[in-house]
């Protein structure tokens with residue numbers, strides 16, 4: 303069957319067939335999906351929100367003409383996307399802006415934006431008729447892969463680091479039934495091994511090096527603009543680890559601009575953790591990214607030293623006057639305490655977004671009057687251990703200024719009442 307797209311090397315431009323098992327060109331470059339778009343009507347996307355059809359209800363497949371135009375029976379979906387946009391006076395004050403809009407991708411079916419890319423990647427895996435799927439992961443990709451593979455009826459292999467995997471993510475991966483191989487080594491090592499394993503077996507790789515994952519993740523930007531009535535914000539701010547998501551949002555916005563659906567591009571701000579900041583080091587100096595052998599951050603979802611998609615990300619940043627900054631773990635955990643206390647909540651890496659907005663406002667890169675949208679990438683419950691340690695004041699080197707530890711009280715009414723009344727009195 304003819305397909306209205308092909309794959310193309312981002313380095314040398316060589317083209318490949320639309321449906322092939324391939325992640326890199328002979329020259330080593332990674333691949334883009336290049337579309338031949340037909341007339342796009344954005345009102346049609348909006349109308350599909352009222353449909354009961356699973357593909358229309360999905361916040362990915364609703365945009366299928368600009369994501370990947372598949373037939374209904376080719377689509378794998380769990381109704382991903384459809385995530386809320388939150389505003390909070392507390393967080394406006396914290397960041398020094400007015401009307402910060404936070405799109406919460408932790409509200410996806412497995413609790414992170416990875417589900418958007420996985421819906422598309424898993425659909426392609428089934429179309430290709432592969433025997434099994436695999437990924438290396440800091441946790442969220444494995445949770446998503448495990449769930450979508452189970453839905454699609456494909457065996458899944460997951461390669462996770464021996465340490466620093468959040469318990470929520472590991473639980474999901476085991477529960478959904480993926481074959482889970484815990485390697486003694488960090489994510490970057492697992493990423494190199496999984497590419498070799500997939501090259502030598504007939505297993506399909508579903509990391510964000512897979513160009514179809516990127517197509518699904520573009521829908522974060524599409525859905526956000528749809529929710530904003532197609533009013534382009536000044537900034538879209540998000541955390542950067544392997545840099546697939548920033549590449550995806552940038553590619554999608556560029557395509558909307560090329561199609562004339564939006565008349566300008568928002569600026570992207572990519573926020574890295576201080577202990578895993580290879581893009582930040584390179585981009586401000588105008589240099590190529592040099593992998594970091596040692597990385598460390600409590601924001602385990604972005605604990606990555608050798609980002610696979612950095613060239614795609616740089617392309618997106620260059621196209622929109624983007625910026626890259628970094629924030630240390632104390633800033634990330636402080637921002638997280640604020641996001642959590644606002645009643646919204648998110649995992650540590652997500653809150654690099656809010657810490658990054660705060661830093662960029664303080665440096666006058668973002669103006670207080672700019673319209674800023676931040677992406678919260680993962681759910682609060684992904685990493686409960688870090689939350690509890692923070693509130694018990696047990697994270698080394700992290701000031702816990704908003705610590706809210708549980709209090710031990712005898713199970714006797716007078717003692718309990720005394721404690722409750724003390725709190726009521728203190729709060730006036």
Ligand SMILES: *Cc1c(COP(=O)(O)O)cnc(C)c1O
Pocket residue numbers: 414415416442443510541542543544545546547548603604649651652679680681
């Ligand atoms: C994957 C992930 C990121 C990083 O996204 P990249 O595409 O690797 O840059 C950030 N936050 C969370 C919660 C994630 O799961």
Ligand SMILES: [Zn+2]
Pocket residue numbers: 311312313314315316327328329330331
């Ligand atoms: Zn090439």
